[in-house]
Amino acid sequence: MNGRHMQIGEVAARTELSLRTIRHYEENGLVVPSARSQGGFRLYTEADVARLMVIRRMKPLGFTLEQMRDLLEATDRLDAGTVLEADERAALLHRVRRYQQAATEQVEKLRVQLARAEDFAATLGARLEQNAPAA
Numbered sequence: 453m454n455g456r457h458m459q460i461g462e463v464a465a466r467t468e469l470s471l472r473t474i475r476h477y478e479e480n481g482l483v484v485p486s487a488r489s490q491g492g493f494r495l496y497t498e499a500d501v502a503r504l505m506v507i508r509r510m511k512p513l514g515f516t517l518e519q520m521r522d523l524l525e526a527t528d529r530l531d532a533g534t535v536l537e538a539d540e541r542a543a544l545l546h547r548v549r550r551y552q553q554a555a556t557e558q559v560e561k562l563r564v565q566l567a568r569a570e571d572f573a574a575t576l577g578a579r580l581e582q583n584a585p586a587a
Contacts, residue, residue, distance in 0.1 A: 457487055457495035467504045474504065480517050482507055482524060513558040515551075523551045 464471050477483045478494075483503050485494035503524065510520050526547040529536070536544070 457489075457497060458501070459489075460485075460494045460496065463496045463501055463504065466501055467508055469504060469508060477504065477507055480521070482517065482520055510555075513555055513562075515554075519551070523548065 458466075460471055460474055463469075464474060467474075469477075474483070478485065483500055486497045486500055487495040489495055506524065506527075507520050510523070515523075526544045530541070530544050530548070
């Protein structure tokens with residue numbers, strides 16, 4: 453990380469999240485700006501952007517705010533650089549593994565839905581071609 457700070461507008465553009473959504477995640481304790489400018493503007497780092505991207509990726513998979521918070525707490529502990537007891541480390545890894553498994557299951561469900569949607573669109577396309585006026 454280079455230590456550069458970004459204002460919320462730049463973060464919103466980079467994450468494709470609205471200002472309102474970023475503020476909502478802040479209000480719910482999922483992300484906290486790393487600093488404030490002298491004028492009181494929220495300032496974010498690359499680590500904050502990475503955290504928001506985790507949240508953004510979890511949302512369409514149906515994870516709740518509480519689940520997002522739980523996963524972020526586990527990964528924060530694992531990434532903190534502090535020495536963890538073996539049982540704590542194992543418990544944290546188990547938590548992360550549960551989220552990975554849940555994400556994989558949800559991705560598979562979404563693939564099935566997408567395949568059905570593509571079949572439906574193709575069926576409609578074939579029907580239109582079948583009923584198109586002769587040229």
